[in-house]
Amino acid sequence: MATSVSVPQKAQRAMESAPQPAPRGARVPVAEPDPPTALALLRSSSLASAAQQEIERAILRGELAPGAKLNEAALAERLGVSRGPVREAFRMLEQAGLLRQEKNRGAFVRHIDIGEAMEIYELRAMMDEAIGRKLAREITPEQLKAARSIVTAMERAVKAGDTDAYHLLNLEFHDTLVAFTANRKLTAMYRLLINQLWLFRRLNLADARVLPVSASEHIGIVKAIESGDPERAARAMREHVEQSRERTLHNHPSTAIAADATPRKLNHA
Numbered sequence: 240m241a242t243s244v245s246v247p248q249k250a251q252r253a254m255e256s257a258p259q260p261a262p263r264g265a266r267v268p269v270a271e272p273d274p275p276t277a278l279a280l281l282r283s284s285s286l287a288s289a290a291q292q293e294i295e296r297a298i299l300r301g302e303l304a305p306g307a308k309l310n311e312a313a314l315a316e317r318l319g320v321s322r323g324p325v326r327e328a329f330r331m332l333e334q335a336g337l338l339r340q341e342k343n344r345g346a347f348v349r350h351i352d353i354g355e356a357m358e359i360y361e362l363r364a365m366m367d368e369a370i371g372r373k374l375a376r377e378i379t380p381e382q383l384k385a386a387r388s389i390v391t392a393m394e395r396a397v398k399a400g401d402t403d404a405y406h407l408l409n410l411e412f413h414d415t416l417v418a419f420t421a422n423r424k425l426t427a428m429y430r431l432l433i434n435q436l437w438l439f440r441r442l443n444l445a446d447a448r449v450l451p452v453s454a455s456e457h458i459g460i461v462k463a464i465e466s467g468d469p470e471r472a473a474r475a476m477r478e479h480v481e482q483s484r485e486r487t488l489h490n491h492p493s494t495a496i497a498a499d500a501t502p503r504k505l506n507h508a
Contacts, residue, residue, distance in 0.1 A: 289320075308347050336349065386416065386461050
């Protein structure tokens with residue numbers, strides 16, 4: 240026969256098997272939340288990268304000018320993402336030297352001063368020389384055709400007086416050349432410098448009268464690389480950077496003010 244259990248006995252057993260309260264003062268363990276899945280992490284990373292690329296493009300197009308404050312909520316709505324990916328994008332752009340973040344104030348497009356710009360030009364000249372030498376030796380016919388195609392588009396932008404299109408084609412030309420070197424480290428460092436410098440040097444090409452001169456320099460670069468002469472190509476690349484540097488100094492307000500303030504020697508008849 241089965242042994243019967245009375246109701247009081249059942250209640251006693253239930254109480255004994257139930258979790259006992261922790262002693263007074265004891266630390267009660269808190270259940271850890273489940274870690275994010277790999278898919279969730281990948282999606283968050285992808286959204287942040289996409290946001291970073293879109294914000295970077297807006298900066299390089301001049302839609303977000305140096306010194307402009309970035310509105311996290313507005314950008315999240317514009318990009319169709321939550322604020323998390325936008326905050327991560329801000330962090331990535333700060334590391335790239337395009338933004339600065341100030342505590343309790345927010346994120347701002349960086350302003351590059353004349354001293355920093357000159358340092359970047361010096362580094363860029365050395366890197367461009369190396370790019371020119373390498374491409375003169377190694378560029379393929381297909382790559383040359385691609386470079387010529389960009390230069391042709393730049394000439395069309397000059398004829399149309401389209402400075403915005405020229406700005407973007409100028410970036411594309413130099414980015415394409417460094418990518419042709421197939422050196423990932425060089426490409427990453429070059430892009431970092433160019434993007435920072437671009438915050439400063441858009442004023443170089445603001446005057447449409449400068450565009451034909453710039454376009455002519457790019458034509459010369461392609462011809463020098465096509466010649467297969469490493470030193471000629473290196474020289475063309477370096478001279479282009481030096482000319483760009485001189486245009487920057489000429490157009491920069493502080494330089495112009497200093498020049499105007501310099502006493503002029505009077506010529507007497």
